[in-house]
Amino acid sequence: MYPLIRPLLFSFNAETAHLITLETLQLAYRLGLLPMFVKHPKDNPHKVMGLTFPNPVGLAAGLDKNGDHINALARLGFGFIEIGTVTPRPQEGNPKPRLFRLPEAQGIINRMGFNNHGVDALIENVKRADYRGILGINIGKNFDTPIEHAATDYLTGLRRVYTYASYVAINISSPNTKNLRQLQGNDELDALLTQLKTEQEKLADTHGKYVPLALKIAPDLNSEQIRQIATLLQRHRIDGVIATNTTLTRAGVEHLSQHAETGGLSGAPLRDKSTAVIRELAIALQGTLPIIGVGGILSGDDAAEKIHAGAALIQTYSGLIYRGPGLINECVKAIGNLHCGVE
Known part of the structure; x- marks a missing residue:
């Protein structure tokens, strides 16, 4: 059904559409309607970071x-x-508008700025949730914490979320x-490490x-920086x-009217750059620790x-x-075929 719904969602500005989508999804869940529209992928367990993931496709932060x-x-x-x-204290993030779709390139630019209700509110939500699967909690620093004191915020976040997380992601790579x-x-x-x-x-x-720690890095790193990070990890x-x-680069979208909006670019224009970093990381790490590709x-x-x-x-x-959401099943199946030797 999503191809039918998408034009309506895209008629709203990107941040409004985001909120509408989540609230609609929540309502469908409460009414028990999701099983009618969403087919769960078959289990394809992967053991990574000492955790058993029922399938290898996750939702990014x-x-x-x-x-x-x-x-x-x-x-x-x-x-x-x-x-x-999530940051130790609540913060509003950057002024709106701060989220922009680039439909012609299947891309998104955002400069949200870690808008969130703070770590205590997130923990209360986690405690109320019935979900008992693998839950990563991604932590960052407040915008007004001086960079030389950033470790204080990360340590605060780690301590607060530790018992509620399956793993903790350390976000030091947002451009916003x-x-x-x-x-x-x-x-x-x-x-910091x-x-x-x-x-x-x-x-x-x-x-x-x-509780495992995973470091989230930027795509805008050169080969030497990637090797240095791999060594430290x-x-x-x-x-x-x-x-x-x-990414802060705009390669491939320079011709689009919104390419000059400040913020990080994601979606299809990021694909090759992200994959190149994964490939270099894999060579540098030689299997010593796992990579989550996004x-x-x-x-x-x-x-x-x-x-x-x-x-x-x-x-x-x-x-x-x-x-x-049909993308989830498609990705699980494609990875499963890969592991079975089916191209």
């Missing part, structure tokens, strides 16, 4: 920032869900929080539960890496390409906007 819609989203057939990015990507620098990242790993070990001892025994966030997945073939490049799991977000 950003769609459900506050964990308001966990149950409904889970009913779409995802193998795992990542909520956030000033100076955030500086944390990907060699010295800055070394210092040192503190996060120490805190993870303390929390594991305190709670008797080991191995040195600090980080459990996974999510590649990638949105960026420009709008078909089963795109998902299979990410796995070919070295990803163990994939996530989608922008692809859902253009393709709808």
Whole structure:
């Protein structure tokens, strides 16, 4: 049904359509209507970061920032869900408009700026949810926390979400929080990972539960930066890496009227850039830790390409906007065929 509904959704501005979609999905879930329209993919278990994922296709962070819609989203057939990015304190994010569709290129530009209700509100939503599958919680820093004190926010976030998360994603790669990507620098990242790993070990001892950490990185890294990050991930025994966030480049969309909007570009224009980073990461890491591939997945073939490049799991977000929930099943099937040797 999604191809029939999409023109109506696209008649609204992008952020309004986003809210309408989530509220409609929530209503359909409460009324028990989702099974009529959504076919769950067959189980295709993958063990990654010590966790068993029922299938390798997840929801990327950003769609459900506050964990308001966990149950409904889970009913779409995802193998795992990542909520956030959440910050220690609530914040409104950047001024509107801040979300723009590029339909001709199947792309999206956003400069949301970590708009969220704060970590305490997210935790209350997680506690209310019935979902017991794999739940990633993506944490970031508040916009007004100086970059030299960013670790304080990440440590606060880690401590607060630790017992509620299957894994915790560390977002240092959003282009929409000033100076955030500086944390990907060699010295800055070394210092941050040192503190996060120490805190993870303390929390594991305190709670008797080991919760993996995954670092989310940008696509706008050169080969040397990718190798440096890979080295630090191995040195600090980080459990996974999510590649990638949105891009600041506008390659392939320069001719579109909204290409000059500031923010991160996702969707189809990001696909090749994200896959290239995954491929380089896979070579540098040599299987020492898993890669979660995200960026420009709008078909089963795109998902299979990410796995070919070295990803163990994939996530989608922008692809859902253009393709709808049928994309999930398509990706699960394509990855399953890949593992069975079917091209």
